[in-house]
Amino acid sequence: MSAPLVLGPLVLGIESSCDETAVALVRADRRILAQRIASQDEAHRPFGGVVPELAARAHADRLAPMIEAVLAEAGIALNDVDAIAGTAGPGLIGGVMVGLVTAKALAYAANKPLIAVNHLEGHALSPRLAEASLAFPYLLLLVSGGHCQLLGVEGVGRYRRLATTIDDAVGEAFDKSAKVLGLGFPGGPALERTARGGNPARFALPRPLVGSVDPHFSFAGLKSAVLRARAGIAEASTQDISDLAASFQQAATDCLVDRTARAILAFPQATALVVAGGVAANQTIRGALSTLAGAHGLPFVAPPLWLCTDNAAMIAWAGQERLALGDIDDLHAPARPRWPLDPHAEAARGAGVKA
Numbered sequence: 001m002s003a004p005l006v007l008g009p010l011v012l013g014i015e016s017s018c019d020e021t022a023v024a025l026v027r028a029d030r031r032i033l034a035q036r037i038a039s040q041d042e043a044h045r046p047f048g049g050v051v052p053e054l055a056a057r058a059h060a061d062r063l064a065p066m067i068e069a070v071l072a073e074a075g076i077a078l079n080d081v082d083a084i085a086g087t088a089g090p091g092l093i094g095g096v097m098v099g100l101v102t103a104k105a106l107a108y109a110a111n112k113p114l115i116a117v118n119h120l121e122g123h124a125l126s127p128r129l130a131e132a133s134l135a136f137p138y139l140l141l142l143v144s145g146g147h148c149q150l151l152g153v154e155g156v157g158r159y160r161r162l163a164t165t166i167d168d169a170v171g172e173a174f175d176k177s178a179k180v181l182g183l184g185f186p187g188g189p190a191l192e193r194t195a196r197g198g199n200p201a202r203f204a205l206p207r208p209l210v211g212s213v214d215p216h217f218s219f220a221g222l223k224s225a226v227l228r229a230r231a232g233i234a235e236a237s238t239q240d241i242s243d244l245a246a247s248f249q250q251a252a253t254d255c256l257v258d259r260t261a262r263a264i265l266a267f268p269q270a271t272a273l274v275v276a277g278g279v280a281a282n283q284t285i286r287g288a289l290s291t292l293a294g295a296h297g298l299p300f301v302a303p304p305l306w307l308c309t310d311n312a313a314m315i316a317w318a319g320q321e322r323l324a325l326g327d328i329d330d331l332h333a334p335a336r337p338r339w340p341l342d343p344h345a346e347a348a349r350g351a352g353v354k355a
Contacts, residue, residue, distance in 0.1 A: 009082035009323055012067070012106070013316025016059040016099030017091025017119045018145070019050045022312035023066045025074050025081070028320050030129055032313050034073035036066045045185045049175070056094030063102050078110045083328070085319025088116035089336030090146075096335045104331050115319040116333035119310075120341050123276040124153055125321055126314035130303045138301070139270035141260050141289065144277035145171035145188075148217050150263040151341060152270070156321045161342035162263045166349055167220035170252055171279045177226045177248050181241050191245050192282050198239075198246025203229050205251040210258040215266070216348050217259055222251055253288045260289065264296050272299040281308040 008028025015022040024035035040058050044050050071078060086103025089096050100116065107114040123142055128134050137154040139162075148169040152160035168176075171188060178187025183194055205225045208218035226248050233240050264270065273293040279285065286302055293300035307314060322328070 011316045011319040013312040014086040015312040016095045020310040021062045024312035026316035034070040052092045059098040083113040085115040089339040093337040113328040116329040117318045122314040122318045129317040138272045141275045143279035152267045159341040161345035163215040165217040173219035173223045195246040195249045198242030200246040200250035202243040203247035274301045
């Protein structure tokens with residue numbers, strides 16, 4: 001007689017930290033039973049960026065029917081779930097509160113454990129959802145709209161910050177440069193598409209901190225240089241815009257590669273070089289980091305593109321990792337607009353509050 005199939009715990013994840021409303025059911029064996037992601041791009045496009053109040057209202061309207069749809073698709077009831085994981089920060093506080101309160105209500109109603117997940121930890125652990133063989137410790141480049149960090153990921157809940165941005169995150173620089181170039185919203189993907197037809201060597205843009213002994217990132221100067229370059233072209237052609245987009249993308253990539261190379265030397269115990277976060281979907285950046293990892297004899301791990309952007313599967317998976325350690329929260333867990341992965345890291349000079 002064959003042994004019974006052990007499926008492992010089932011976690012319901014909720015994500016609402018910015019402008020994606022997402023729900024997912026993930027088992028401990030990494031199977032995603034069902035998930036939903038609702039974008040708010042159309043609602044925010046007229047404003048050229050995310051409007052926090054609109055985002056929070058959309059989360060409130062969408063979450064309940066999305067949870068019902070995910071449970072129905074998986075063919076299970078809420079009582080069949082073993083734990084509820086909800087993003088508790090960092091992010092736009094209105095949206096975070098909507099998602100976390102919903103998670104708390106479900107946990108209370110079904111008498112299930114609550115796991116208040118750090119959104120950044122969701123990104124940090126997401127490569128382990130996609131790649132079962134990825135072992136701790138690994139070096140992580142975490143690049144998203146609001147964060148740009150290099151972290152030594154030593155285990156669940158154990159993160160050593162090696163570098164952070166001293167001003168803008170690279171995702172912010174992508175979005176703001178796209179706005180300057182008139183590429184629309186969301187800016188990062190639009191700029192990447194535009195750059196494909198451009199000459200990355202045409203505009204001599206700066207590479208802030210490249211070659212510096214300072215471990216951190218800086219993108220404010222690069223963003224300002226794009227603004228000046230655009231202002232210097234009276235009537236920009238489509239090719240001008242493509243060339244400037246490509247030049248920006250190459251400069252940003254060079255900065256990321258240089259800073260990551262320095263971190264590889266500072267964290268020699270790394271089993272792999274890993275990239276995660278929304279900007280990790282950029283193919284130019286992925287290719288350059290893969291080459292860097294190979295030059296240092298490290299495996300390169302990047303989640304599939306859909307797992308790079310905000311989603312609930314990564315929140316459910318972070319919940320799985322914490323549940324396995326018995327790390328659960330009570331119903332008083334707070335919603336946090338800021339929540340560093342390494343609270344003991346020294347403050348970076350400049351605007352290091354984004355650490």
